[in-house]
Amino acid sequence: MVTRGEDGVSAEKREVILKAIEELNYRPNVLARSLVERRTRILGVMISDLRNPFFGGVVSGIQGRAAELGYRVLFNTGDRQRELEEEAIESFLDLSVDGLVLASPRVDDEFIARAGHSVPIVVLNRNTIDDLSDSVTNDNIAGARLAVEHCVSFGHERIAFISGGDSAAAQVRREGYLRAMREFDLADDILIVEGVHTEEGGFRGARELLKMKSLPTAVFASNDLCAIGAMNALEEAGLTIPDDLSVVGYDNTTLAALRHIDLTSVDQPGNVMGRSAIDRIAERINGERLTPRHDVVAPSIVVRSTTGPPPDQRKGVTPSTKPIENTSHLNGSE
Amino acid sequence: MVTRGEDGVSAEKREVILKAIEELNYRPNVLARSLVERRTRILGVMISDLRNPFFGGVVSGIQGRAAELGYRVLFNTGDRQRELEEEAIESFLDLSVDGLVLASPRVDDEFIARAGHSVPIVVLNRNTIDDLSDSVTNDNIAGARLAVEHCVSFGHERIAFISGGDSAAAQVRREGYLRAMREFDLADDILIVEGVHTEEGGFRGARELLKMKSLPTAVFASNDLCAIGAMNALEEAGLTIPDDLSVVGYDNTTLAALRHIDLTSVDQPGNVMGRSAIDRIAERINGERLTPRHDVVAPSIVVRSTTGPPPDQRKGVTPSTKPIENTSHLNGSE
DNA sequence: ATGAAAGCGCTAACAT
């Protein structure tokens, strides 16, 4: 009672006990408490890729909101491998965490559904099919459309897409790209090369692009890491960005905001999404809601200096006077 | 016995039990087991700054080695704040983890010593004073010397240092800078501006530098983030790197290797250090060693394109023909 | 090889 700050003890005795606790360096056994209380007040968070700076904002949001609600948070990662993700999640289930946040997981829907029987789950940036888990996503379809639209507004038509591999968000962004291209009557210009959500993935994707007989004038990469890798490959091939080719990324990570990169990118608010995830978990834990909820937050586009008009529309324009829209250098995704 | 793969059960019975486990979706209660076994097989890892890509390599190393040794790993971060770090660590102690890795912590020595009474601790990139905890560091004195020596080899004399704030590694790097400057008879050229181990910190530090009447010809920043922030400020002020000013970072993160940044940086092998940390923990857990051990790994310098000769030694050299030493673009710290 | 019993450190329910 004393250790939990409850009443039912006289003030004098309380003092004695507290002193004894101090002296003996006593620490209540959380394991034993959790065993009998049947809850741990711990939330598990599985981050698919700790190296992707996008998750930095997500982590902050999760930590902040969890602390406000009195939960402890523990993190784990699957290092972009499905099997390791499964282990990480099993680990949390073994620990009997009270709730689970899965950030861009690549495990099966079935796996999530099964885990959902043991504990409330919120999935970030991916939809879930079962009735037990919630999701918080950014509208990747709309985000991809923003990217394409931005290029179109400059006059681009041949806009290629470097895909993001097997992640769920990547699939939706690809679909968003396809839809947007059709919407703008550019169905014939659709061009997709396969990539991965890493710098290496973007690098390879761009190399594929460079093999083609005629290059696109703009490239939309499935995330910032991928876009940066692509830029490396393109510039290594002697191309100038954005004069020869425009590049758009996704996530608006701190990387994109670096002056040396200054990448136009679709922004998704990781911090807000992290906070929402914790709110959804708390609702489930408290039994305040039994039906699934799927939050979708709106993306926006942050225009920096990697996008501009296509080459054929800037004849006579000298590089030094070309228009550069360049906003918010330091405005990362947090 | 069955769940632990032990013998002492007949094969037929075992099969029956395993089938029942499957059907009932039974999951052994790790909490109860840990309560009685007095160990959790869980290692806690507190990372001071999840946003710093240097720790990506550390995390991989830790995960890999821990998995090999049969430990589960859980991560937590203090988000660069001492108090949050303490909470994160308390959290792990409450959980009764079997071991604790603290990566570049900013908590007090006393705090670490106290925690060391409950559980084996290995501290990364910082020395510990007590007899109960071990440490794995890179030789920051030697690393700082490498940075200064590299500049000196180009002919630089006025080499400034942008400090890294209150982190332990930052203090040692500062000391290493001072020693190296004296060693190369450049004591009169010592110039330190205060920074922090973030992009913002480097940006501000460089702004301080820019206020001075005469600029240094080289800047050694306490880590890569800091160096990149400094480069932003310097280039915004119209300076060209490395023609007007050379820049060296520390950590050789994936950021430094980005083609658009291509930063000369002192490399410390995060992956190796992470693996060593787990080995030290395991030794302590198994009671194989009772005396503290302090591993020091040697840093190296990766030369890229942000360093070159000082302006006064390249008269008549046109920018296009200036020598650029540029190695290992994609050789990050992992 | 199998069963029964004790106890890890705590909370909750009941008794004093």
Add this chain to the structure above:
DNA sequence: ATGTTAGCGCTTTCAT
């Protein structure tokens, strides 16, 4: 207000 007891789900020890 305080003391006592049972039991959370497991492992370990001792009997069978």
